[in-house]
Amino acid sequence: MRKNKIILLLLIIPLLTGCWDERLLKNSRTVYLSGFDLDEEKNYRTTAVIRNLNISDSSRGERSVSNELVTGKGESIRESSLSIDRGVAGKFDPAKGRILILGNEVAKRNIYNVLDSIYRDPRVNLNSKVAVTDGNANELIQHLIEEEPEKGEYLYEMIRSSEDHTQSPSITLRTVRNYLFDEGKDFFIPYLGIDKNKNKVELKGTALFKDRSFTGQFLSSDQSTLLLLFMEKQSKKAILTDQIDQTRDVSVSYNVKNVSRELSVEKKDKIHIDVSLQLDVDVVDFPPDNLDEQEMISYLNKQLSNHLTKKADILFKKLADNQSDVLGLGRELIAFHPSIWEEIKGENYYEHIVVNPEVKVNVTSSGITL
Amino acid sequence: MRVKSRISPAELFFVLVQTMVGVGILSLPFQTYKAAGHDGWISILISGFLIQFIVLLIWLLCKRFPNLTLFDFSTLIVGKTLGNVINFLYIVYLLMIVGYVFIVINDIFIRWIFPETPEWMFLIIGIALLVYGCMGTIRNMVSLFSFLFLFILFLFFITLLTFRDPVIDVRHLFPIGSTGGWTILKSTIEILPSFIGFETLLIYFAFMKQPKSFSAVKGAFSAVFFVTLFYTYIVIISTIMFSPGEINVVPEPVLYMLSAIDIHILQRLDLIFLSIWGIVVATTIISYAFLGSMGISKLLHVKHKTAVFLSGVFVLFITIASNYNVEIIAYEEWVEILNLTFGIIIPAILLFIAIIFKREAASCDEEK
Numbered sequence: 001m002r003k004n005k006i007i008l009l010l011l012i013i014p015l016l017t018g019c020w021d022e023r024l025l026k027n028s029r030t031v032y033l034s035g036f037d038l039d040e041e042k043n044y045r046t047t048a049v050i051r052n053l054n055i056s057d058s059s060r061g062e063r064s065v066s067n068e069l070v071t072g073k074g075e076s077i078r079e080s081s082l083s084i085d086r087g088v089a090g091k092f093d094p095a096k097g098r099i100l101i102l103g104n105e106v107a108k109r110n111i112y113n114v115l116d117s118i119y120r121d122p123r124v125n126l127n128s129k130v131a132v133t134d135g136n137a138n139e140l141i142q143h144l145i146e147e148e149p150e151k152g153e154y155l156y157e158m159i160r161s162s163e164d165h166t167q168s169p170s171i172t173l174r175t176v177r178n179y180l181f182d183e184g185k186d187f188f189i190p191y192l193g194i195d196k197n198k199n200k201v202e203l204k205g206t207a208l209f210k211d212r213s214f215t216g217q218f219l220s221s222d223q224s225t226l227l228l229l230f231m232e233k234q235s236k237k238a239i240l241t242d243q244i245d246q247t248r249d250v251s252v253s254y255n256v257k258n259v260s261r262e263l264s265v266e267k268k269d270k271i272h273i274d275v276s277l278q279l280d281v282d283v284v285d286f287p288p289d290n291l292d293e294q295e296m297i298s299y300l301n302k303q304l305s306n307h308l309t310k311k312a313d314i315l316f317k318k319l320a321d322n323q324s325d326v327l328g329l330g331r332e333l334i335a336f337h338p339s340i341w342e343e344i345k346g347e348n349y350y351e352h353i354v355v356n357p358e359v360k361v362n363v364t365s366s367g368i369t370l
Numbered sequence: 371m372r373v374k375s376r377i378s379p380a381e382l383f384f385v386l387v388q389t390m391v392g393v394g395i396l397s398l399p400f401q402t403y404k405a406a407g408h409d410g411w412i413s414i415l416i417s418g419f420l421i422q423f424i425v426l427l428i429w430l431l432c433k434r435f436p437n438l439t440l441f442d443f444s445t446l447i448v449g450k451t452l453g454n455v456i457n458f459l460y461i462v463y464l465l466m467i468v469g470y471v472f473i474v475i476n477d478i479f480i481r482w483i484f485p486e487t488p489e490w491m492f493l494i495i496g497i498a499l500l501v502y503g504c505m506g507t508i509r510n511m512v513s514l515f516s517f518l519f520l521f522i523l524f525l526f527f528i529t530l531l532t533f534r535d536p537v538i539d540v541r542h543l544f545p546i547g548s549t550g551g552w553t554i555l556k557s558t559i560e561i562l563p564s565f566i567g568f569e570t571l572l573i574y575f576a577f578m579k580q581p582k583s584f585s586a587v588k589g590a591f592s593a594v595f596f597v598t599l600f601y602t603y604i605v606i607i608s609t610i611m612f613s614p615g616e617i618n619v620v621p622e623p624v625l626y627m628l629s630a631i632d633i634h635i636l637q638r639l640d641l642i643f644l645s646i647w648g649i650v651v652a653t654t655i656i657s658y659a660f661l662g663s664m665g666i667s668k669l670l671h672v673k674h675k676t677a678v679f680l681s682g683v684f685v686l687f688i689t690i691a692s693n694y695n696v697e698i699i700a701y702e703e704w705v706e707i708l709n710l711t712f713g714i715i716i717p718a719i720l721l722f723i724a725i726i727f728k729r730e731a732a733s734c735d736e737e738k
Binding site: 012020021125126127169170172174175177178179180181182183185233328331332334335336338 | 483484485486487488491498535536537539541542543544545548611612613614615616618619626629630632637
């Protein structure tokens with residue numbers, strides 16, 4: 001009996017090794033960054049940065065990392081990555097890409113065409129970031145490779161920190177799809193560009209999308225922060241700055257601690273939606289000080305509320321012009337006012353909606369005052 | 371042939387939950403969404419409620435024949451020949467379910483984790499597991515299942531992590547009931563088969579300690595209740611997680627939402643979920659195959675171990691045969707129809723006949 005069990009065990013052990021699906025790091029070419037463009041003949045061009053891990057045998061397994069830029073062309077995304085695969089030694093493994101960059105032309109068309117083939121790969125990293133450039137993705141990546149010592153890492157950290165500062169929404173490859181398929185919601189993603197003067201890649205703001213394509217318009221970082229606050233999605237920090245007294249050049253910076261939003265829907269000739277936002281803020285930079293006085297605080301509250309309401313007006317005008325329903329008001333109507341939604345639903349439902357924003361600021365703490 | 375009582379109501383709970391929670395769970399939100407839109411969770415609740423009635427019906431049937439399994443009392447109700455035909459059909463049905471589970475699990479493992487491992491590999495492992503798992507007595511099986519219940523709880527805890535996700539939008543559930551009462555009711559019929567596993571009670575009730583008292587059925591009720599809640603929970607989180615159109619392109623929503631969660635040290639939570647899910651599915655396989663082999667041993671008068679081997683061979687045969695000839699979706703439809711027939715219709719007919727012709731048997735416990 002004991003012998004039988006041992007034989008059984010020996011028979012089972014070979015089953016456990018799983019020889020088929022091992023993928024050794026030394027054989028695979030891990031993509032670190034990839035970008036998609038459209039050329040004149042409507043072919044897709046994929047640009048990718050491949051990270052090579054060289055383990056040298058001579059110097060006691062010392063490791064070095066090098067980056068390689070590859071491009072491929074094809075009528076579909078899959079075909080273009082296959083043409084990359086043919087061009088590199090080892091297997092082209094797109095699983096670990098941390099950022100996908102959509103070229104301007106690609107983004108202006110239906111971006112699901114690009115993303116679909118990526119979603120179908122079970123190994124793909126669904127947490128990679130998606131961004132749009134103002135020009136060609138190829139150019140941007142080439143620039144990164146040549147000029148930046150940190151390559152893709154730099155870009156990733158830049159997007160991450162802008163998320164932490166509530167300057168861009170935390171959107172990943174997977175969450176984008178959520179918006180693509182939602183009839184009552186649009187989205188915005190980081191907008192990158194090369195600053196010619198500083199010769200640096202920088203985050204210009206956020207690109208506004210309508211349905212599945214880029215509108216061509218983008219929001220500045222400040223506007224993005226305000227919009228994210230309207231979505232009640234403030235991150236670790238959300239610092240806004242306002243010039244409250246232009247003649248004396250006094251400005252104040254404050255960090256938003258707490259957001260609460262109220263929506264009220266009213267149907268007249270159009271659908272009027274009042275959005276009121278209550279912000280609890282910490283003042284982090286205010287040279288005139290005197291924040292221990294109640295008058296000063298109520299003065300600040302009033303000034304800041306006015307300023308932000310004005311800014312919000314401009315912001316929502318921009319959204320209305322582009323018909324980009326980033327706030328998800330369509331979803332709100334579907335969920336809580338289905339009868340109104342029935343009347344306006346369709347591709348351009350946002351033109352029936354008028355948003356009246358109102359911001360109330362409440363200074364709760366002044367930091368350390370001397 | 372009478373069986374000796376070995377299961378307490380609490381153990382019946384574990385056995386039934388393990389049998390019911392299985393392959394369906396990954397695609398459940400997708401199925402309910404197709405049937406009832408964002409109100410799928412209501413359908414699940416109603417279906418769960420209906421299943422309670424069916425459990426009651428099965429219990430009323432089994433109560434008349436204490437300590438006798440379906441394989442024994444079917445001959446008492448409709449006579450020897452017809453009874454044996456029913457037994458045979460039930461055996462084929464039980465083993466077909468095992469084959470179905472094999473096919474689904476192969477498909478999912480290959481698509482999600484091991485794209486290059488050949489299918490026969492999983493089949494060998496699965497059959498080995500089946501044979502090994504069914505070899506023991508029902509006592510062994512019950513203790514195994516009770517222990518593995520921890521893994522179901524673990525599945526639950528993993529899914530809790532999805533609440534960290536930024537895209538969660540409760541508004542996807544609203545307006546509640548807008549798909550219309552009729553659609554919701556109609557979809558419950560389509561959703562009933564996701565509770566597959568309750569029909570095993572036809573046999574498990576025979577092993578209860580006091581089959582006639584109401585406490586026997588309590589374990590079954592609470593198991594169905596637990597499964598209903600668990601399913602409702604899974605459907606609700608997937609509904610709020612995915613936007614309405616999106617869920618249509620994601621056949622395994624549960625895995626998709628897990629693969630996206632990024633805890634710093636773990637990137638692919640779906641792989642962990644799948645490995646635990648594999649264990650939970652294995653219990654479904656063992657439970658069905660055990661009952662199938664019990665039927666075989668009673669029908670052919672062979673030893674339990676021989677019967678286990680026979681059922682292993684049979685499962686191997688139908689898996690290979692259907693793998694190359696039948697689409698999974700077609701198989702799935704078959705399973706749904708069979709489940710309705712063998713889980714609801716036949717027991718109802720049997721109960722009907724038993725009541726009319728006053729067929730009953732005495733309990734062996736009460737004779738003592």
